[in-house]
Amino acid sequence: MMVVLLLGFASGLPLGLTASTLQAWYSVENVDIVTIGFLALVGQPYVYKFLWAPLVDRVRPPILGHRRGWMLGTQCVLIALLIAISCFSPSVRPMTVAVIALSIAFMSATQDIVVDAYRTEILAPEERGAGAAMAVTGYRLAIIVSSGLALILAQHLGFKMVYLMMAGVMGVGVIATLWSQEPIHYKAPPPSLWAACIDPFKEFLSRKNAIFFLLLIVLYKLGDAFANSLTTTFLLRGLGFSLEVVGYTNKIIGLSATIVGAFLGGVLMARMGLYRSLLWFGFLQAITNLLFMLLAWVGPNLQMMIAAVCIENLAGGMGTAAFIALLMSLCNPQYTATQFALLSAFSAIGRVFVGPFAGYLVNWLGWTEFFFWTVIFALPGLIVLWCLRESIESNDSKNAPNMDELSDPA
Template sequence: MAVDGVDIKTIGVFALVGLPYTIKFLWSPIMDRFVPPFLGRRRGWIIIAQIALISGIAAMAFNSPKQAPLLMAVLALTVAFSSASQDIVIDAYRTDILREKERGAGAAVFVMGYRIAMLISGALSLILSDNIGWHNTYLLMAGLMTISLIATFLGPEPEEKIIPPKSLHEAIWGPLKDYFSRRSAVMLLLLIILYKLGDAYAGSLTTAFLIKGVGFTPTDVGTINKGLGLISLIVGAMFGGALMTRLGLFKSLLFFGALQAVSNLSFMVLAWIGKSYWMLIFAVAFENLSGGMGTSAFVALLMSMCNQKYSATQYALLSSLAALGRIFIAPTSGFLVSAIGWSLFFFVTTLVALPGLWLLWCMRQSIENLKQY
């Protein structure tokens, strides 16, 4: 849209096409209740979503956002809806298919795949558009989705037969009744909100801090923070997933969560020292390694909290709830920096992480009992 000369106000309004990711839990019960006539309850819906994505992305290649903005908006919304729907059912499939001991590694592979996909659809697509044009770039991205189709066809079915809800009413209310019938249900929800809150709070202004607060160039930030950060996060996710098989869910959440909190202090040190490339490399690597490990454990926690009968709806609800704290606390970050400065800001983000760790410690027994679900 920017390349085509669309005005900035219209571009801003187009941000609304991302709404399906926020409200995806509204139609997740349909994917729990109804079973497509091919490939089972999960893979059948995945194929439907992927075909819709291929069609939508390819159609965007043949339209101009400047000449037909309304049509492009409809297509973009269709792609976002299909993508959010794919998220719903892939999260449910991962929850249904993985054994308890496999959840850490499965969560790590999920994080790695997600980050690589963001790199391909973000940085690589921008580079390609400069060389082969947006038309061919969109067609190439649609073509890459065929890899996903092949993976879906080859994917196994769950070992145990899972009986879906018998009615749409059960699919809507059953997940809530099932969840709130458990002990510590409300406290577990609070833990979901708090666990990565400090990490998210610091991350909301990291790029702004590196450019405005310390004086690194956008190239420095792009190369080190984005490039090294991506590699570190993937390594952290894979290492964390492997370590979880030895530590178990509770110890992993506690250890990785503590690392997440401490990693924020490395940016506080960078604010003290000033423009230091070695400190930047250390801070970025440490923060993303611990963040990747924490994300693996957190995804495993969400999977452990889902009943396979309602996994699409429960995971969609829990993951939406996990973003709730970040949505409300992130807007305050700029005001806090203005009031107390960068060093104290990152110290405060570490303090923000402590209630989640304390609550996690208090709920040890509840976390260890999650495997029964």
């Protein structure tokens, strides 16, 4: 569980640096709002990562084993790229910064492929709730560091120094990889690259309601994706809070609430089951967006901002824990890396592609109406979830794999 926690941290660190922190960097250097909205497209590798996931499932690095070798390689490249981006400024070389950020996202997505596979393979089915909570905790702690702490430090040291420091923090992932042990696979890896590319998708799509599950994965956190795409800009420009206030409140306090929500979600899942958890947590994470609508209407009220951020992140953490448990439950152990990459790529569609539309929506409607619509955008996911109740409950009730089928890949 500690390794799962630290690897979750390693996964979350690059995402924060290519999302809200990058958005804040462009914001304080007076880049226009539409361009900032398009920065969300830097996250496209998270959507397309299933295209190269078969290589991760099939190719075994020469050192440390199948999963650990891939993790170490991607982490070393990420450290080099974070050092590189610290050498430039968006106001002088905006395209260069964006391209390096895109490269960071690509390597981060590749790291996610292998970390997700590692977590899915090493956790027994009955450990998924706790494992999901640990993964979310590590992930959110990384976001606190790469977003909250980064903004606070940027107020005094500048963003270039912050990105250089984050390259050093990425060493946590290297330590976790060297400390971890190679998991035991339920089945042997695919016999050929062709099989690694085709069989995982063929097997998943042959299941009942496969297309509807993919639709659920896209829609479940769509409302959150819209709300979160411009939250940092809303607090900085829309309400006029300082970088330090946003760093402490929206990132550190808010993401701490997410961690509490993740643990609470993991505990409640054990009692409620996966379907009921997804339903109630999904409803909560949708309705709490109304707090930001109220904040936009009232104006820069610090107490209300803290309350809105804490409650929204608490509900979001609960929803994320249930969502990760759902993804793990849908993976065939023979194709863990590729199928988890496919599912998590679909989950990233909203986070990546709503950014440009969100920017135009704010220009058109204003902040108050924008946050109202984020609640409306969350409803289709809950409807699809309700339609899939029987399939999810059936999947959740499956027993652990037969231990006689386990084989050590070594």
